[in-house]
Amino acid sequence: MINGRLLSLNIGAVGVIHQGDKEIVTAYNKSPVAHPLHLAELGFPGDEHVYEAHGGPDKSVCVYPHEHYEHWISQLGVTMPPAAAFGENFTVTGLLEREVHIGDVFAVGEALVQVTQPRSPCYKIAARYGKPKMAMELKRKGFTGYMMRTVREGLIQQGQALELVSREGHGITVAEANRILHVDVSDLESAARLHAVASLGVHSRKALSERLANATTASV
Numbered sequence: 392m393i394n395g396r397l398l399s400l401n402i403g404a405v406g407v408i409h410q411g412d413k414e415i416v417t418a419y420n421k422s423p424v425a426h427p428l429h430l431a432e433l434g435f436p437g438d439e440h441v442y443e444a445h446g447g448p449d450k451s452v453c454v455y456p457h458e459h460y461e462h463w464i465s466q467l468g469v470t471m472p473p474a475a476a477f478g479e480n481f482t483v484t485g486l487l488e489r490e491v492h493i494g495d496v497f498a499v500g501e502a503l504v505q506v507t508q509p510r511s512p513c514y515k516i517a518a519r520y521g522k523p524k525m526a527m528e529l530k531r532k533g534f535t536g537y538m539m540r541t542v543r544e545g546l547i548q549q550g551q552a553l554e555l556v557s558r559e560g561h562g563i564t565v566a567e568a569n570r571i572l573h574v575d576v577s578d579l580e581s582a583a584r585l586h587a588v589a590s591l592g593v594h595s596r597k598a599l600s601e602r603l604a605n606a607t608t609a610s611v
Contacts, residue, residue, distance in 0.1 A: 392555045393485065393486065393490050393491070393555055394485060394552060394553060394554050394555060395483045395484055395485035395486035395497075395552070395553040396483065396484050396485060396550070396551070396552055396553065397481055397482075397483055397499060397547070397548075397549055397550060397551050397552075397553060398457050398474060398482045398483060398484050398549065398550075399423045399473075399474030399475065399481075399482040399549050400423065400424050400428060400435075400480065400481065400547060400548065400549040401421040401422060401423050401424065401474060401475035401479060401480055401481075401482065402421055402422070402424055402428070402435050402436075402437045402438035402480065403419070403420050403421030403422060403438060403439065403475070403478070404437065404439050405417070405439045405440075406420055408420065408515070408518055408519055415515060415518050417478075417515050419478040419515050419516070419519060420475075420478070420519075421438070421475040421478055421479070421480070422475060423474050423475060423482075423549065424549070425548075425549060426548070427500070427546040427547065427548040428546065428547055428548070429544065429545070429546055429547075430451065430452070430500075430502045430504070430541055430544055430545060430546075430547050431451070431541065431544050432448055432451060432541050432544065433446060433447065433448065433451055433541075434446060434450075434451040434452065434480070434541075435480065438480065447593075448540055448541070449507045449508070449538060449540050449592035449593050449594065450507070450538045450539075450540075450592065450594075451504075451539060451540055451541045452480045452481055452504055452538065452539040452540075452541070453478065453479045453480045453481070453510060453536060453537075453538055453539075454479055454480070454481040454483055454486070454506075454510075454536050454537050454538070454539060455476075455477040455479035455481070455482060455483070455510070455536035456483055456484065456485075456486060456487050456488070456534075456536065457474070457482050457483065457484050458484065458487060459534040460476060462532075462534065463476075463525075463534075466528075467520065467522050467525065469520045469521075469522065471520075477512075477516060477536060478515075478516070479510075479536055481539075481553075483553060485553075486553060487566075488509070488533055488534065488535065488536070488537065488564065488565040488566040488569065489533070489564055489565075489566040490564065491506055491537065491564060491565050492506065492558055492559065492561075492562065492563060492564050492565070493506055493507070493508065493559070493561070493563050493564070493565065493568050493585075493588050493590060493591055494506060494558070494559035494561070494588060494589075494590035494591075495555055495557070495558050495559075496542060496555070496556050496557040496558075497539075497553040497554060497555055497556065498553070498554045498556050499547055499551055499552070499553045499554075500545055500546050500547035500548060500551050501543075501544075501545025501546045501547070502541065502542075502543055502544060502545035502546070502547055503541075503542035503543035503545075503556070504539040504540065504541060504542060505539055505540050505542050505590060506537055506538070506539055506565065506590075507537075507538050507539060507540050507590065507591065507592035507595075508537065508538050508565075508568060508572075508591060508592035508594065508595040509535045509536070509537050509538075509565050509566075509568050509569040509572060509573070509595075510535045510536040510537055510538055511530075511535070511572070511573065511594075512525075512526040512529045512530065512535060512536075513526055514526060516529070530569060530573040530574060531574065533566045533569050533570070535565075535569050535573075537565045538592060540592070559588070559590060561584075561587075561588050563584070563585055563588060567581075567585075568585055568591075568595070571585050571599075572585070572595055572598065572599070576602065579602070579603065579606050582599050582602055582603060583599075583603060585599060586599040586600065586603065
């Protein structure tokens, strides 16, 4: 069994980041909160989203392992804050993508949360740090972080443990799901295997459904 710790609990409102002369509207800039927050079905109070696809029941919590920070600081030569550097709600330790499985349920504070899918980094992370290929590099490296759904609502506070309470038998890690979804897109056998995981998030399931359907049509 694997366990981790919530190093920082982060939320943020919609704001603007600048990419040259361009203004990008985003809620990417989140800040740590020291007091307890109530996790509901759609996330935390005060944590906003620009697009509907960025939130929802399957994405109530965005998680990023703090262990990856040093890699990006050294590889990209960027300065990062000690938490929420990737727009995550949970900055965690001890829960890496290669160890966490799709469908894993963790207890944290009063709440239960379930891993649904890898995070799909977008161009806004590149804009924040001025590195055009950064989102692509996160996917290639497998350091994407991941999304969770709320299984049981409750108060959560930074510093609390995340304890694994259940794991499904399919054996697909977040790192493997990222490979299937974002890297080896021609691996249809693995795509079908991931698609069959009942706990997979709806956005990832839709993407795989379309990929498999297109492959079937092309073979006819």
